Amino acid sequence: RKEVEQDPGPFNVPEGATVAFNCTYSNSASQSFFWYRQDCRKEPKLLMSVYSSGNEDGRFTAQLNRASQYISLLIRDSKLSDSATYLCVVNRTGGSYIPTFGRGTSLIVHP
Amino acid sequence: DAGVTQSPTHLIKTRGQQVTLRCSPKSGHDTVSWYQQALGQGPQFIFQYYEEEERQRGNFPDRFSGHQFPNYSSELNVNALLLGDSALYLCASSARGRTIEKLFFGSGTQLSVL
Numbered sequence: 001r002k003e004v005e006q007d008p009g010p011f012n013v014p015e016g017a018t019v020a021f022n023c024t025y026s027n028s029a030s031q032s033f034f035w036y037r038q039d040c041r042k043e044p045k046l047l048m049s050v051y052s053s054g055n056e057d058g059r060f061t062a063q064l065n066r067a068s069q070y071i072s073l074l075i076r077d078s079k080l081s082d083s084a085t086y087l088c089v090v091n092r093t094g095g096s097y098i099p100t101f102g103r104g105t106s107l108i109v110h111p
Numbered sequence: 112d113a114g115v116t117q118s119p120t121h122l123i124k125t126r127g128q129q130v131t132l133r134c135s136p137k138s139g140h141d142t143v144s145w146y147q148q149a150l151g152q153g154p155q156f157i158f159q160y161y162e163e164e165e166r167q168r169g170n171f172p173d174r175f176s177g178h179q180f181p182n183y184s185s186e187l188n189v190n191a192l193l194l195g196d197s198a199l200y201l202c203a204s205s206a207r208g209r210t211i212e213k214l215f216f217g218s219g220t221q222l223s224v225l
Contacts, residue, residue, distance in 0.1 A: 004153075034213070036214075042218065043201060043216035043217060043218050043219055044154065044201070044214075044216050045216070046213055046214065049213075087153050087154075098156060098167055098169070099144075099214065100156065101146075101153035101154045101155070101156075102153050103151070103153045104152075
């Protein structure tokens with residue numbers, strides 16, 4: 001089993017739709033969690049951190065479920081510009097930190 | 112404020128050759144990590160440098176080595192290139208002791224091994 005798993009998609013949704021992605025992780029010692037966004041042929045950029053209490057940033061909501069070992073990302077009112085690959089990142093500590101990326105979920109928002 | 116810069120942007124090599132990639136971290140950052148991203152995959156952690164030492168290493172062979180300089184810039188060296196080394200190589204910087212988990216990436220070096 002991979003340490004971090006994501007459905008690669010693509011998720012094909014119309015503008016204005018709500019879409020949700022999940023990411024599961026296998027290492028219960030994981031300490032911190034993030035969502036990164038990567039546009040085609042570009043570098044990943046931090047979208048948001050994921051906190052135990054859940055957090056929201058505009059149209060984006062991230063949740064963490066430690067008991068079931070998954071994190072989620074909800075995007076409301078999708079825009080064409082949201083089309084990208086969304087990477088889940090899980091960090092575990094081992095003296096320092098070792099970030100593990102999922103393979104990413106591709107989102108395509110169409111008119 | 113310059114972000115993370117990497118050079119070169121593209122590189123073509125043949126099997127068996129050696130390659131050196133370079134990275135300058137974001138201003139104020141002292142920690143550099145290197146990642147390999149194959150097509151359709153997420154970035155895979157190669158190693159991390161802090162205070163000019165390799166601190167953490169992912170599951171990569173010894174053909175992959177690195178260095179960090181006193182100005183915090185870093186190099187990634189790959190020896191005896193294989194076709195499977197073809198990938199986007201990303202450098203990320205962070206500020207150790209502060210928000211160390213938040214990574215800022217450079218735009219990467221696309222390496223093609225023929």
